[in-house]
Amino acid sequence: xxxxxxxxxLNMGPxxxxxxxxxxxxxxxxxxxIQKVTPHIGYLHRCFEKHCEAMTYPQIIxxxxxxxxxAAMYNEFGYVIGVEKLLGIQVPERVEYIxxxxxxxxxxxxxxxxxxxYGADIGAMTPFLFAFRDREVILNLxxxxxxxxxxxxxxxxxxxxxxxxxxxxRLTREFITYFRPKIVEMNELLTTNRIFIERTxxxxxxxxxxxxxxxxxxxxxxxxxxxxxxxxxxxxxVYNRFDFNIPIGEGKVGTVGDCWDRYYVRILEMGESLRLIxxxxxxxxxxxxxxxxxxxxxxxxxSVYTRVENPRGELGYFIISNGTTSPFRVKVRGPSFxxxxxxxxxxxxxxxxxxxxxxxxxxxxxxxxxx
Amino acid sequence: xxxxxxxxxxxxxxxxxxxxxxxxxxxxxxxxxxxxxxLPFAILAVWLERKVSAHMxxxxxxxxxxxxxxxxxxxxxxxxxxKEDIVANDNDRPLFNLAPILVFSGxxxxxxxxxxxxAYIGSNIDLGIIFIIAASGFVVAGILMAGWSSNNKYSLLxxxxxxxxxxxxxxxxxxxxxxxxxxxGTTNLRTLSExxxxxxxxxxxxxxxxxxxxxxxxxxxxxxxxxxxYISTLAEVNRTPFDIPEAxxxxxxxxxxEYSGMKxxxxxxxxxxxxxxxxxxxxxxxxxxxxxxxxxxxxTLGLTWMVPIEQFLWFASKGIFFVLVQMWLxxxxxxxxxxxxxxxxxxxxxxxxxxxxxxxGLITVL
Numbered sequence: 001x002x003x004x005x006x007x008x009x010l011n012m013g014p015x016x017x018x019x020x021x022x023x024x025x026x027x028x029x030x031x032x033x034i035q036k037v038t039p040h041i042g043y044l045h046r047c048f049e050k051h052c053e054a055m056t057y058p059q060i061i062x063x064x065x066x067x068x069x070x071a072a073m074y075n076e077f078g079y080v081i082g083v084e085k086l087l088g089i090q091v092p093e094r095v096e097y098i099x100x101x102x103x104x105x106x107x108x109x110x111x112x113x114x115x116x117x118y119g120a121d122i123g124a125m126t127p128f129l130f131a132f133r134d135r136e137v138i139l140n141l142x143x144x145x146x147x148x149x150x151x152x153x154x155x156x157x158x159x160x161x162x163x164x165x166x167x168x169x170r171l172t173r174e175f176i177t178y179f180r181p182k183i184v185e186m187n188e189l190l191t192t193n194r195i196f197i198e199r200t201x202x203x204x205x206x207x208x209x210x211x212x213x214x215x216x217x218x219x220x221x222x223x224x225x226x227x228x229x230x231x232x233x234x235x236x237x238v239y240n241r242f243d244f245n246i247p248i249g250e251g252k253v254g255t256v257g258d259c260w261d262r263y264y265v266r267i268l269e270m271g272e273s274l275r276l277i278x279x280x281x282x283x284x285x286x287x288x289x290x291x292x293x294x295x296x297x298x299x300x301x302x303s304v305y306t307r308v309e310n311p312r313g314e315l316g317y318f319i320i321s322n323g324t325t326s327p328f329r330v331k332v333r334g335p336s337f338x339x340x341x342x343x344x345x346x347x348x349x350x351x352x353x354x355x356x357x358x359x360x361x362x363x364x365x366x367x368x369x370x371x
Numbered sequence: 372x373x374x375x376x377x378x379x380x381x382x383x384x385x386x387x388x389x390x391x392x393x394x395x396x397x398x399x400x401x402x403x404x405x406x407x408x409x410l411p412f413a414i415l416a417v418w419l420e421r422k423v424s425a426h427m428x429x430x431x432x433x434x435x436x437x438x439x440x441x442x443x444x445x446x447x448x449x450x451x452x453x454k455e456d457i458v459a460n461d462n463d464r465p466l467f468n469l470a471p472i473l474v475f476s477g478x479x480x481x482x483x484x485x486x487x488x489x490a491y492i493g494s495n496i497d498l499g500i501i502f503i504i505a506a507s508g509f510v511v512a513g514i515l516m517a518g519w520s521s522n523n524k525y526s527l528l529x530x531x532x533x534x535x536x537x538x539x540x541x542x543x544x545x546x547x548x549x550x551x552x553x554x555x556g557t558t559n560l561r562t563l564s565e566x567x568x569x570x571x572x573x574x575x576x577x578x579x580x581x582x583x584x585x586x587x588x589x590x591x592x593x594x595x596x597x598x599x600x601y602i603s604t605l606a607e608v609n610r611t612p613f614d615i616p617e618a619x620x621x622x623x624x625x626x627x628x629e630y631s632g633m634k635x636x637x638x639x640x641x642x643x644x645x646x647x648x649x650x651x652x653x654x655x656x657x658x659x660x661x662x663x664x665x666x667x668x669x670x671t672l673g674l675t676w677m678v679p680i681e682q683f684l685w686f687a688s689k690g691i692f693f694v695l696v697q698m699w700l701x702x703x704x705x706x707x708x709x710x711x712x713x714x715x716x717x718x719x720x721x722x723x724x725x726x727x728x729x730x731x732g733l734i735t736v737l
Binding site: 008010032119122123124125126129130133189190193195196198199351352353354 | 424427428528705706711
């Protein structure tokens with residue numbers, strides 16, 4: 001008589017240390033081998049899009065902060081560009097430069113969380129704390145600028161809420177000189193660690209074809225070897241004035257598009273962001289950051305789709321205006337949400353431990369997945 | 372064996388019975404490590420781990436309770452004692468209650484056979500090393516019980532991994548220990564330590580006592596043996612990079628996820644006691660046990676009573692040194708995956724240990 005066997009269903013989350021928030025993954029296991037992964041989302045749903053319809057345009061900005069709370073600056077950035085396009089206003093040069101500086105600092109801070117928590121997922125706690133120590137410096141920079149450390153409400157339609165703190169430029173330069181060696185340290189501690197490579201190389205390989213079919217963007221797409229970065233390919237703000245590279249995954253230790261590649265793209269991007277900040281600080285013009293802020297924001301009837309390169313990928317805002325002070329509809333195309341959709345494909349036939357490695361390399365923020 | 376004789380004499384004088392004296396002395400002397408070594412060491416090690424990890428990570432660690440937080444573990448133990456002992460309805464109650472006891476006693480039994488100094492060894496049995504290996508095998512049963520009775524999928528996965536891991540890594544451990552048994556011809560840890568007396572070049576890692584040709588031939592194979600043994604003992608006590616059974620980021624806390632209060636503390640203490648136990652075994656086998664690397668202060672001063680105390684301090688510091696290395700590794704390295712862990716054991720450690728065994732055997736015959 002044959003022994004009756006059945007697959008085991010394992011619920012990972014929503015209270016699990018490494019699902020990066022309140023994500024529930026339903027794993028169908030055959031022993032320790034994954035047969036199927038179903039992400040269940042919605043534990044953090046706050047009706048962001050519906051909410052927008054009842055609020056005026058500037059009131060929405062703090063709400064965009066709360067989507068991708070690790071990259072709040074960039075969420076504001078994308079939204080504000082959209083509204084400015086609707087209004088058809090031009091913002092002062094200084095504002096654009098400060099937005100780029102803040103956006104790139106935010107990118108470093110966000111990647112530091114991604115890298116640090118990824119190390120912790122693989123089992124190395126120390127890189128996690130090192131990453132948070134460095135992120136703290138960036139958060140202090142944000143704090144002297146606008147008083148907030150996570151949810152800033154700093155980038156406004158037509159300008160900024162405050163000008164830079166007098167010490168900001170000096171402190172940011174200090175941060176750049178401080179941070180460069182820390183990337184090397186991180187590489188020595190984690191990136192080139194034999195066990196780390198064993199755990200991440202050739203795990204969760206994402207072929208380019210699949211990535212494009214799933215609409216994957218950001219470091220995940222670049223990790224699969226495609227040079228696609230909206231800062232260059234659909235340039236916005238003043239990004240076309242700077243010289244920077246787009247790092248892509250090369251399969252240095254495994255196959256192109258594995259977890260290690262996705263991780264390493266983030267490490268390289270931090271270096272590129274530092275270069276961008278340096279150039280922006282050098283060229284930073286004088287000016288008034290609040291002069292172009294309109295008194296009344298009431299865009300004409302019409303719609304606009306803007307997209308920016310958020311630390312996690314393409315963040316798009318589709319805004320329809322019906323000529324009143326509130327938008328008729330705001331639709332967000334969130335990179336985390338789209339990137340999360342590929343979990344099942346990536347995890348198939350891997351082990352339970354790899355699910356954690358893969359989820360960490362996707363780098364989701366549940367606030368933005370659920371909105 | 373001064374402690375044993377002392378106890379024996381007291382009981383013998385009262386009861387005039389050799390059997391009673393023997394049994395009482397043996398039981399008390401074997402139980403002594405629990406109160407005076409296992410518990411204080413566990414408390415010290417938990418605090419050490421927190422401070423070591425904190426300083427490695429640019430943090431301060433516990434600072435509030437006592438100077439530099441040295442009372443923190445005691446406060447934690449008191450907190451755990453007050454906690455409710457939760458047993459869920461679906462838990463298999465007898466097994467669930469038995470598991471922590473088994474795990475703790477398994478790691479504590481090892482202490483009974485450790486040679487702390489020439490004056491004191493919990494139980495001076497001739498099969499010391501074999502006893503230690505057998506006793507640590509107890510732990511597997513306890514972990515499996517904990518995983519099964521918790522009725523939790525994470526616990527079960529953790530327990531299965533743990534059992535596979537500990538059983539696998541016992542093989543290279545035993546193979547390395549066999550090479551030592553082959554050279555020295557003894558399984559008594561006290562005799563083994565006595566053989567490595569004198570200066571540090573008499574330690575087994577340097578080929579043991581004497582000045583024959585085989586001593587120098589042994590050295591490279593002893594170093595290989597030491598590294599193999601150290602790696603496999605790391606895996607046996609579930610420390611990073613082999614802490615797969617309680618991989619926090621995957622399995623929450625593995626087999627002790629469902630435990631609370633003092634039962635959890637027993638698993639916790641067993642882990643730290645085990646850390647010292649395996650370090651002590653490594654130092655007893657390769658690093659001269661309780662022997663000082665260079666003479667004794669007591670002998671120089673003519674105070675022979677000082678020698679056993681010095682020996683105890685040497686043994687403890689060697690053990691704690693290896694514990695610190697374990698902590699250093701834990702806070703530096705990521706974690707292997709379960710199949711990679713098995714591959715490391717079966718594809719690398721066991722063949723290396725086996726070839727090492729054969730070569731050392733050939734040298735011994737020569």
